[in-house]
Amino acid sequence: MESKTRYRIKPQTGIAFELKRGQILRVIDSEGEQVSDVVAFGSGGSGRADASEWLSSGRTIDYNNTIYQTTSHILYSNLSNPMFTILEDRVGKHDFLLTPCSPETFEILYEGHEGYHPSCLENLVKNLERFGVKEDDIPTTFNVFMNVDILPSGELRIGPPLSKSGDFVDLRAEMDLVVGATACSAEKSNNHSLKPIDLKVYG
Amino acid sequence: MESKTRYRIKPQTGIAFELKRGQILRVIDSEGEQVSDVVAFGSGGSGRADASEWLSSGRTIDYNNTIYQTTSHILYSNLSNPMFTILEDRVGKHDFLLTPCSPETFEILYEGHEGYHPSCLENLVKNLERFGVKEDDIPTTFNVFMNVDILPSGELRIGPPLSKSGDFVDLRAEMDLVVGATACSAEKSNNHSLKPIDLKVYG
Numbered sequence: 318m319e320s321k322t323r324y325r326i327k328p329q330t331g332i333a334f335e336l337k338r339g340q341i342l343r344v345i346d347s348e349g350e351q352v353s354d355v356v357a358f359g360s361g362g363s364g365r366a367d368a369s370e371w372l373s374s375g376r377t378i379d380y381n382n383t384i385y386q387t388t389s390h391i392l393y394s395n396l397s398n399p400m401f402t403i404l405e406d407r408v409g410k411h412d413f414l415l416t417p418c419s420p421e422t423f424e425i426l427y428e429g430h431e432g433y434h435p436s437c438l439e440n441l442v443k444n445l446e447r448f449g450v451k452e453d454d455i456p457t458t459f460n461v462f463m464n465v466d467i468l469p470s471g472e473l474r475i476g477p478p479l480s481k482s483g484d485f486v487d488l489r490a491e492m493d494l495v496v497g498a499t500a501c502s503a504e505k506s507n508n509h510s511l512k513p514i515d516l517k518v519y520g
Numbered sequence: 521m522e523s524k525t526r527y528r529i530k531p532q533t534g535i536a537f538e539l540k541r542g543q544i545l546r547v548i549d550s551e552g553e554q555v556s557d558v559v560a561f562g563s564g565g566s567g568r569a570d571a572s573e574w575l576s577s578g579r580t581i582d583y584n585n586t587i588y589q590t591t592s593h594i595l596y597s598n599l600s601n602p603m604f605t606i607l608e609d610r611v612g613k614h615d616f617l618l619t620p621c622s623p624e625t626f627e628i629l630y631e632g633h634e635g636y637h638p639s640c641l642e643n644l645v646k647n648l649e650r651f652g653v654k655e656d657d658i659p660t661t662f663n664v665f666m667n668v669d670i671l672p673s674g675e676l677r678i679g680p681p682l683s684k685s686g687d688f689v690d691l692r693a694e695m696d697l698v699v700g701a702t703a704c705s706a707e708k709s710n711n712h713s714l715k716p717i718d719l720k721v722y723g
Contacts, residue, residue, distance in 0.1 A: 378618060380628050414582075
């Protein structure tokens with residue numbers, strides 16, 4: 318199938334767009350070792366986001382009984398409706414625990430950081446605004462390609478993404494959606510090398 | 521310090537109440553091996569929940585760099601503000617990954633289940649309604665005493681809570697809050713024995 322729509326998300330930026338039920342969103346790590354924070358809201362095909370139905374990490378982790386979502390897993394909304402099905406996954410390691418990096422992320426977690434730093438939260442808010450999404454509507458994102466291990470103590474260890482140049486994940490929309498996505502701004506997530514993310518929409 | 525306010529949450533029910541900044545909420549597993557799902561919203565002391573500021577699993581896990589929150593950890597809101605500080609924790613194992621059990625939880629995860637089953641989601645909604653909270657506002661709850669292990673594969677393993685009769689957690693409110701809490705309705709979370717939860721408020 319040919320992709321009619323392609324987007325390039327430049328380093329440390331984001332994008333938002335509509336996705337129709339049945340369309341497939343391919344998230345591509347074009348250069349390797351980059352993370353894309355993805356969030357979605359129901360739209361009912363209205364062209365506006367319905368902020369009352371959002372992609373839910375908790376429902377997804379719960380119903381799939383795993384913190385690592387991969388091929389054939391369904392990503393659920395807070396209302397327990399399927400939002401996406403993962404049709405294909407060339408990497409197999411994505412995070413659904415952590416929120417998009419925010420100005421506070423750099424203050425709290427980045428020693429020696431000073432001044433302004435771009436963030437996924439800001440990039441999601443900036444792009445989702447025109448669909449009616451506010452900052453406080455943004456839930457925990459599906460952090461595609463983000464490589465998070467959990468030690469037996471519960472401590473998180475963030476490693477370089479396992480994705481190599483050209484690796485992708487295919488997400489089929491199970492309802493009409495408004496989707497936001499970023500090329501992650503946080504150096505710890507992508508091995509200190511900020512890169513773009515490419516998206517293709519099929520169907 | 522003497523507790524002026526005490527609540528008993530009967531098995532498979534919930535409660536909601538206001539908590540003022542500086543007050544300490546003690547969540548007590550009176551009989552042992554029971555789970556309490558706790559959620560909170562900012563209130564600004566208005567007596568109403570501000571649904572735009574809610575307890576965030578993602579921000580908390582992120583900023584504390586662990587999935588297991590215990591003594592001295594701060595529980596953050598979606599706006600990166602401290603909501604609670606854990607002052608004392610007699611158990612040391614609580615879950616912040618899973619959503620409150622819902623009607624769909626029993627359909628999807630409980631083999632052979634049929635018909636109506638009480639759920640924490642329903643009990644939170646029923647009690648938080650009078651503070652202006654809607655079902656779709658409920659985020660991933662802080663599941664006090666819930667014993668979830670993560671296998672290296674990412675799979676979750678839910679065991680009986682480690683809490684013994686009388687064990688408790690003390691949460692200091694860092695802002696004016698509306699709090700919802702349950703005595704969990706899901707048999708897998710509490711070793712198939714549904715029990716009450718006791719709450720005391722200090723200060």
